[in-house]
Amino acid sequence: MIAAPSPRDLRHMNAAEGYLMLGMAEHALDELAGVTRPLVDPFPYFLLKGYALRDLQRYAAAIEAFEGAFNANPDHLGLLLAMGWCYKRTAQLPRAITMLELAQRVDPEDALVTYNLSCYWALAGEKTKCLTSLAKALQLDEEFRSSIETETDFDPVRNDPDFRRMLRIFDNEKLLAQKKG
Numbered sequence: 151m152i153a154a155p156s157p158r159d160l161r162h163m164n165a166a167e168g169y170l171m172l173g174m175a176e177h178a179l180d181e182l183a184g185v186t187r188p189l190v191d192p193f194p195y196f197l198l199k200g201y202a203l204r205d206l207q208r209y210a211a212a213i214e215a216f217e218g219a220f221n222a223n224p225d226h227l228g229l230l231l232a233m234g235w236c237y238k239r240t241a242q243l244p245r246a247i248t249m250l251e252l253a254q255r256v257d258p259e260d261a262l263v264t265y266n267l268s269c270y271w272a273l274a275g276e277k278t279k280c281l282t283s284l285a286k287a288l289q290l291d292e293e294f295r296s297s298i299e300t301e302t303d304f305d306p307v308r309n310d311p312d313f314r315r316m317l318r319i320f321d322n323e324k325l326l327a328q329k330k331g
Contacts, residue, residue: 153187153190154190154191155185155187155190155191156186156187156190158184158186159184159185159186159187159188159190162181162182162184162185163181163182163185163194163195163198165178165181166178166179166181166182166198166202167198169181169202170198170201170202170205173205175201175202175203175205175206176202176206178198178201178202179199179202179203179206182195182198182199182202192218192219192221192222193219193222193223193226194219195218195219196215196216196217196218196219196222197215197216197219197226197228197229199215199218200212200213200215200216200218200219200229200232200233200236201232203215204232204235204236207239209236209239209240210236210240212232212236213233213236213237213240216229216232216233216236217233220233224252225256226256227253227256227257227260227263230249230250230252230253230256230263231249231250231253231262231263231266233245233246233249234246234247234249234250234253234266234270235266237249238270238273243270243273243274244274246270247267247270247271247274250263250266250267250270251267254267259290260290261287261290261291261294262291264283264286264287264290265283265284265287265291265294267283267287268280268281268282268283268284268287269301269303269304270303271283272303272304272305272306272307273303273306275306277307277310277312277313280304280307280313281307281312281313281316284298284316285316285320288320292320292324295317295320295321295324298317
């Protein structure tokens with residue numbers, strides 16, 4: 151029989167989740183410190199701890215917590231995105247890309263994953279991969295188009311003729327669809 155978290159631990163975890171939803175990461179960490187047996191159900195404990203540390207911009211510590219969650223559930227889309235986000239911010243771009251590639255395997259049709267992967271490919275100097283991912287992200291959710299001009303991750307490719315051409319084609323196709331619609 152698998153042990154279940156104690157009611158006390160569950161209350162702390164629920165409170166931590168509530169604090170995170172309110173943007174109160176320090177309070178969430180305080181609640182998680184009250185969990186006496188985090189390894190009984192490690193995934194939610196480490197996920198919440200990672201989110202709290204990420205929100206506090208303690209990215210290296212967040213990665214450590216997220217790794218505990220990853221060991222328990224390596225296919226959780228939100229976890230993979232969060233790990234990629236933290237790896238990017240700790241100057242570990244290859245690891246960030248790996249996390250988003252794993253996330254894309256979990257859900258190949260997730261526009262946010264695909265968009266962020268295009269950003270990371272741009273930062274890595276992989277123009278073709280960036281453009282391929284960005285085109286797919288725009289296909290999945292055209293709302294991402296509005297953020298491209300201000301997204302600094304695209305600075306390495308922003309003035310590239312192929313990048314500009316792809317955006318013009320997307321914009322023209324959208325205009326044609328509106329005229330037909």
